[in-house]
Amino acid sequence: xxxxxxxxxxxxxxxxxxxxxxxxxxxxxxxxxxxxxxxxxxxxxxxxxxxxxxxxxxxxxxxxxxxxxxxxxxxxxxxxxxxxxxxxxxxxxxxxxxxxxxxxxxxxxxxxxxxxxxxxxxxxxxxxxxxxxxxxxxxxxxxxxxxxxxxxxxxxxxxxxxxxxxxxxxxxxxxxxxxxxxxxxxxxxxxxxxxxxxxxxxxxxxxxxxxxxxxxxxxxxxxxxxxxxxxxxxxxxxxxxxxxxxxxxxxxxxxxxxxxxxxxxxxxxxxxxxxxxxxxxxxxxxxxxxxxxxxxxxxxxxxxxxxxxxxxxxxxxxxxxxxxxxxxxxxxxxxxxxxxxxxxxxxxxxxxxxxxxxxxxxxxxxxxxxxxxxxxxxxxxxxxxxxxxxxxxxxxxxxxxxxxxxxxxxxxxxxxxxxxxxxxxxxxxxxxxxxxxxxxxxxxxxxxxxx
Amino acid sequence: xxxxxxxxxxxxxxxxxxxxxxxxxxxxxxxxxxxxxxxxxxxxxxxxxxxxxxxxxxxxxxxxxxxxxxxxxxxxxxxxxxxxxxxxxxxxxxxxxxxxxxxxxxxxxxxxxxxxxxxxxxxxxxxxxxxxxxxxxxxxxxxxxxxxxxxxxxxxxxxxxxxxxxxxxxxxxxxxxxxxxxxxxxxxxxxxxxxxxxxxxxxxxxxxxxxxxxxxxxxxxxxxxxxxxxxxxxxxxxxxxxxxxxxxxxxxxxxxxxxxxxxxxxxxxxxxxxxxxxxxxxxxxxxxxxxxxxxxxxxxxxxxxxxxxxxxxxxxxxxxxxxxxxxxxxxxxxxxxxxxxxxxxxxxxxxxxxxxxxxxxxxxxxxxxxxxxxxxxxxxxxxxxxxxxxxxxxxxxxxxxxxxxxxxxxxxxxxxxxxxxxxxxxxxxxxxxxxxxxxxxxxxxxxxxxxxxxxxxxxxxx
Numbered sequence: 075x076x077x078x079x080x081x082x083x084x085x086x087x088x089x090x091x092x093x094x095x096x097x098x099x100x101x102x103x104x105x106x107x108x109x110x111x112x113x114x115x116x117x118x119x120x121x122x123x124x125x126x127x128x129x130x131x132x133x134x135x136x137x138x139x140x141x142x143x144x145x146x147x148x149x150x151x152x153x154x155x156x157x158x159x160x161x162x163x164x165x166x167x168x169x170x171x172x173x174x175x176x177x178x179x180x181x182x183x184x185x186x187x188x189x190x191x192x193x194x195x196x197x198x199x200x201x202x203x204x205x206x207x208x209x210x211x212x213x214x215x216x217x218x219x220x221x222x223x224x225x226x227x228x229x230x231x232x233x234x235x236x237x238x239x240x241x242x243x244x245x246x247x248x249x250x251x252x253x254x255x256x257x258x259x260x261x262x263x264x265x266x267x268x269x270x271x272x273x274x275x276x277x278x279x280x281x282x283x284x285x286x287x288x289x290x291x292x293x294x295x296x297x298x299x300x301x302x303x304x305x306x307x308x309x310x311x312x313x314x315x316x317x318x319x320x321x322x323x324x325x326x327x328x329x330x331x332x333x334x335x336x337x338x339x340x341x342x343x344x345x346x347x348x349x350x351x352x353x354x355x356x357x358x359x360x361x362x363x364x365x366x367x368x369x370x371x372x373x374x375x376x377x378x379x380x381x382x383x384x385x386x387x388x389x390x391x392x393x394x395x396x397x398x399x400x401x402x403x404x405x406x407x408x409x410x411x412x413x414x415x416x417x418x419x420x421x422x423x424x425x426x427x428x429x430x431x432x433x434x435x436x437x438x439x440x441x442x443x444x445x446x447x448x449x450x451x452x453x454x455x456x457x458x459x460x461x462x463x464x465x466x467x468x469x470x471x472x473x474x475x476x477x478x479x480x481x482x483x484x485x486x487x488x489x490x491x492x493x494x495x496x497x498x499x500x501x502x503x504x505x506x507x508x509x510x511x512x513x514x515x516x517x518x519x520x521x522x523x524x525x
Numbered sequence: 526x527x528x529x530x531x532x533x534x535x536x537x538x539x540x541x542x543x544x545x546x547x548x549x550x551x552x553x554x555x556x557x558x559x560x561x562x563x564x565x566x567x568x569x570x571x572x573x574x575x576x577x578x579x580x581x582x583x584x585x586x587x588x589x590x591x592x593x594x595x596x597x598x599x600x601x602x603x604x605x606x607x608x609x610x611x612x613x614x615x616x617x618x619x620x621x622x623x624x625x626x627x628x629x630x631x632x633x634x635x636x637x638x639x640x641x642x643x644x645x646x647x648x649x650x651x652x653x654x655x656x657x658x659x660x661x662x663x664x665x666x667x668x669x670x671x672x673x674x675x676x677x678x679x680x681x682x683x684x685x686x687x688x689x690x691x692x693x694x695x696x697x698x699x700x701x702x703x704x705x706x707x708x709x710x711x712x713x714x715x716x717x718x719x720x721x722x723x724x725x726x727x728x729x730x731x732x733x734x735x736x737x738x739x740x741x742x743x744x745x746x747x748x749x750x751x752x753x754x755x756x757x758x759x760x761x762x763x764x765x766x767x768x769x770x771x772x773x774x775x776x777x778x779x780x781x782x783x784x785x786x787x788x789x790x791x792x793x794x795x796x797x798x799x800x801x802x803x804x805x806x807x808x809x810x811x812x813x814x815x816x817x818x819x820x821x822x823x824x825x826x827x828x829x830x831x832x833x834x835x836x837x838x839x840x841x842x843x844x845x846x847x848x849x850x851x852x853x854x855x856x857x858x859x860x861x862x863x864x865x866x867x868x869x870x871x872x873x874x875x876x877x878x879x880x881x882x883x884x885x886x887x888x889x890x891x892x893x894x895x896x897x898x899x900x901x902x903x904x905x906x907x908x909x910x911x912x913x914x915x916x917x918x919x920x921x922x923x924x925x926x927x928x929x930x931x932x933x934x935x936x937x938x939x940x941x942x943x944x945x946x947x948x949x950x951x952x953x954x955x956x957x958x959x960x961x962x963x964x965x966x967x968x969x970x971x972x973x974x975x976x977x978x979x980x981x982x983x984x985x986x987x
Contacts, residue, residue: 111586111784118588118610121864122603123576125593140572142593143553148573159569162559162644167567193610218786218907253786253907262907299753329562330667331703331710411568446912449901450934450984454703454710459934459984461912478910480753480936480984523753523984 263288360509420511639674713741764956861965875972879949
């Protein structure tokens with residue numbers, strides 16, 4: 075926890091230097107990870123970090139400064155730089171610090187049992203996972219990444235309005251990539267597990283899944299070009315939505331970077347599509363009691379039966395439209411300015427199993443891998459053109475593996491063309507834009523270009 | 526940055542579990558950034574990152590630990606915990622060493638540290654870029670501009686007795702202009718940067734940069750969708766070198782070569798590219814964006830010829846992967862910060878000039894794609910499959926540059942593309958990028974003269 079003495083001195087100095095109000099955001103984290111290769115520890119990481127960010131209102135403008143070195147000698151340079159920064163701000167946006175909510179949700183974001191898993195147990199899990207991968211099939215040439223990690227972090231916000239809130243969260247993560255080879259053709263399979271309860275994790279089954287994913291792609295060929303129904307499995311549906319989630323942020327829309335601007339109340343998706351952003355969903359690691367401005371988190375209906383209900387707001391974007399923050403004001407890291415992020419942004423699942431989803435397709439493509447998400451997708455226009463691999467679907471069944479095809483379309487058209495939604499909702503790991511959750515989806519028609 | 530006795534004690538403690546080699550990396554980085562939206566400053570940040578990483582080699586594996594607290598007590602604690610992970614049956618090694626300071630000549634002169642520059646000047650410069658983009662066309666509806674600069678002081682000390690310090694100073698400006706119509710938005714981007722201080726701003730013609738971004742956005746706005754399929758692709762110079770960076774450079778990094786997950790793992794001395802291709806990674810280019818005096822494990826950077834006339838000559842090697850491969854470091858070990866163990870990475874990577882002329886390359890192409898400005902991309906090192914976006918593209922018809930096309934991506938395998946490069950021109954230039962991989966996000970230059978790939982899959986939407 076932060077040195078109370080440092081905090082007091084910082085706040086006194088801020089008052090003395092003429093800040094009108096101010097805030098301290100503090101982050102402390104511990105992370106551990108171990109990677110194995112060929113039965114031995116290949117990489118072992120352990121860390122212990124902290125960071126603090128000061129922001130303060132100086133003549134009506136917000137100035138920022140951060141440090142990872144919280145010694146008293148840093149107070150003066152930080153505040154001086156924060157003043158210099160405040161002085162050059164020209165944006166007329168009103169930025170305020172938050173006075174706090176009367177009640178904050180209680181969430182179970184910390185499981186102390188994770189701390190009881192010893193280092194040697196974690197190493198053993200990674201070794202078990204690697205061995206299981208090799209034992210699954212003789213065509214496994216290499217288990218490339220095979221790792222187990224865990225982490226915990228603590229967030230504390232306090233300001234001159236007497237907001238004083240903190241929470242702790244932790245998680246455990248395991249992943250591996252298997253490389254298989256047959257007749258000089260190489261394929262890879264990647265699988266990841268994350269959670270807070272280690273008893274949910276089976277190194278053997280995760281390893282088998284990764285190997286089987288790679289083996290299923292042997293020997294893949296391209297597919298004839300055409301417009302086809304496309305199923306995105308839950309992983310790829312997540313990857314795709316994560317690129318375009320920013321379009322749902324009010325801040326993005328206000329800046330003119332979202333085609334959802336002024337679309338509230340309108341049909342933007344097929345009527346089977348309902349999207350929630352639930353800051354306190356029990357199944358996701360992304361759940362938190364409050365955002366980086368200290369606003370409490372809750373569930374919001376973003377899209378209901380295809381109709382856009384609300385965008386996601388932080389204090390600044392809400393102020394512009396005379397609305398309340400939806401608790402979506404997040405910093406991408408302790409040192410960053412407050413931005414917008416989703417909490418747990420997800421499409422509500424249906425009761426249709428993944429196999430029934432496939433059975434709806436006579437002739438189409440199942441996408442199980444996408445490449446080029448950060449280059450082949452334009453988050454503003456929604457256009458995407460992505461290198462994909464997966465399987466040909468014929469008469470409702472997964473047929474042969476497919477690689478080197480390009481799936482292209484537009485995200486906003488895709489929302490309207492979702493023909494069916496699966497029952498297999500899965501939340502991804504939290505990232506700087508928030509946490510995305512998706513079931514598998516069937517899209518009526520996308521352009522698929524083969525080689 | 527750290528007292529020699531403390532460093533010595535920490536390294537000794539790190540080896541107490543039986544490790545073969547231990548290293549400290551201490552970093553103090555002062556960062557300044559300003560971001561502007563539509564000509565108005567929105568955010569201005571300043572801060573200090575600080576911490577120390579301890580790395581221990583255990584055979585061919587490594588243990589890495591890092592912390593912000595560099596007091597002797599804490600460093601010894603962290604070193605002790607890390608040493609416990611080594612668990613070598615031989616027990617503690619008797620490694621004795623005295624520090625011997627490595628002196629080298631700084632080849633990247635700096636005038637003004639970015640944090641000491643006048644913030645008003647930053648605002649002025651960025652506003653020039655923004656204004657000229659808006660003035661270029663009515664179609665430009667938004668601009669966002671940014672300035673970022675840092676001064677990173679590092680100390681690297683290891684159990685071989687190495688003690689070396691370096692200061693890396695980098696400054697970068699970015700402009701993006703968005704052109705809009707009713708249902709369409711297109712972006713033009715430029716991000717020049719250098720291993721220079723605040724004086725880098727004086728070298729930039731912000732008006733020209735703003736106009737160029739606006740021109741790309743406005744041109745692409747009226748462009749038709751790109752047709753897909755296999756065709757010859759002419760990739761322009763400078764940032765076009767990202768194709769080599771993604772499709773080949775990553776596969777030459779020892780991190781994937783050493784564990785044989787790269788397609789080029791066993792290809793040293795073999796022909797992996799067409800005769801026209803000579804490729805180089807050079808960390809010593811004065812004041813270049815990807816340059817550094819010493820790499821992040823204290824080895825002097827150098828000019829490495831990777832491919833010479835199509836023959837693979839060298840990999841990019843760091844110390845640990847070098848042990849696995851039985852090869853020496855090539856001064857290629859890099860990391861984003863103390864939060865990352867270093868590994869083999871690129872610095873300033875480029876395809877060397879050839880003898881062809883740009884005009885001839887175009888006029889000799891019956892039909893194909895002219896990829897004038899490339900976007901970012903990614904590659905799967907195990908297979909060499911890559912994918913990247915073309916942000917400014919034109920079709921070539923009957924040997925002439927024809928209409929602009931949008932939404933194109935280039936898809937292929939590095940090993941195939943290298944063999945298919947059939948023209949290399951003589952207009953080498955470099956572009957600045959941030960490359961993300963195992964050891965974090967680091968500044969790298971990509972570069973090439975204009976080249977032609979005789980056949981490549983173009984992912985289009987038509």
